[in-house]
Amino acid sequence: MHRIGFKRCEADHCCYVKSFNNSYIILLLYVDDMLIVGFDIEKINNLKKQLSKQFAMKDLGAAKQILGMRIIRDKTNGTLKLSQSEYVKKVLSRLDIAHAVGVVIRFMSASLKLQGYVDVDFAGDIDSRKSTIGFVFTLGGTTISWASNLQKIVTLSTTEAEYVAATEVGKEMIWLHGFLDELGKKQEMDILHSDSQSAIFLAKNSTFHSKSKHIQTKYYFIRYLVEDKLVILEKICGSKNPADMLTKGVTIEKLKLCVASIGLLA
Structure with a gap:
């Protein structure tokens, strides 16, 4: 990442940032998952091409889910929402952690x-x-x-x-x-x-x-x-x-x- 101009954040070593004159790209890594955020789609595509030459990777397109969270975009209203509803359903339906769920519910x-x-x-x-x-x-x-x-x-x-x-x-x-x-x-x-x-x-x-x-x-x-x-x-x-x-x-x-x-x- 350093060779292609990215700087690793000291506050979070899974986060890399590359700045341009009027924009930037943020790249997040978690095990084998990657999330790229930026303003310029051309720069994002160039980054993906560079990375694919170095690593075997699968481009899943616009992010729809990351770490159990659904990403919901509304381009008309210019909003982005994160939803963990499916994760919550899975947690609440697990019998093996029924006691833990009961404890958590006391505080939430x-x-x-x-x-x-x-x-x-x-x-x-x-x-x-x-x-x-x-x-x-x-x-x-x-x-x-x-x-x-x-x-x-x-x-x-x-x-x-x-x-x-x-x-x-x-x-x-x-x-x-x-x-x-x-x-x-x-x-x-x-x-x-x-x-x-x-x-x-x-x-x-x-x-x-x-x-x-x-x-x-x-x-x-x-x-x-x-x-x-x-x-x-x-x-x-x-x-x-x-x-x-x-x-x-x-x-x-x-x-x-x-x-x-x-x-x-x-």
Whole structure:
């Protein structure tokens, strides 16, 4: 790839980029699957010819499916949608993971601006009393990264749980920032939304406080990000925070609101 002018992204070694005067080509590799994205179809065809001379490959034409996701194009409206409906059906119909599905169900019932949302269900796990972190990132209103998992430590308050979550999610935001930079979509200051005013205050206030002195040093990383203006922490109303659906079961109305706010279609 380097011989034909592509540069491998440091943020993701499966991604290669080649820039031109007014366009670029992105090539993604995953085992024996390849996805090519670009503005100029002639340049894409030339790339495929070059690669076919070096490797035995089968050209499947315009991408219709990748990694279990269907790609749905609407050229009339200029939209592109990703669907995992078939994958979801397969997962929900597998008897051998019925218990795992039951556990999961407990937690899941524009300009190219990077936006992050984080939320925590304090001490929600009845066995360990650990809190569940949920986060989602959007770019231009479209979801690009998300997760729902237990925190690694037991926290003593909602504020501490939200503060620790902000640090964990801040690391993901820095990685996304660097990845987008390599793709030519340089971001200014990234915005991370939290519905905890007290956690935001703690991240912005470097004064020693007896109630937070026990928090492990590594979780003060979010304070560094805020002080260096790498991340802006902003308050969002809890009822409008889409990350809420990744921390616990929510009502149908709340789920629809969360889904719509991050560019997903039910």
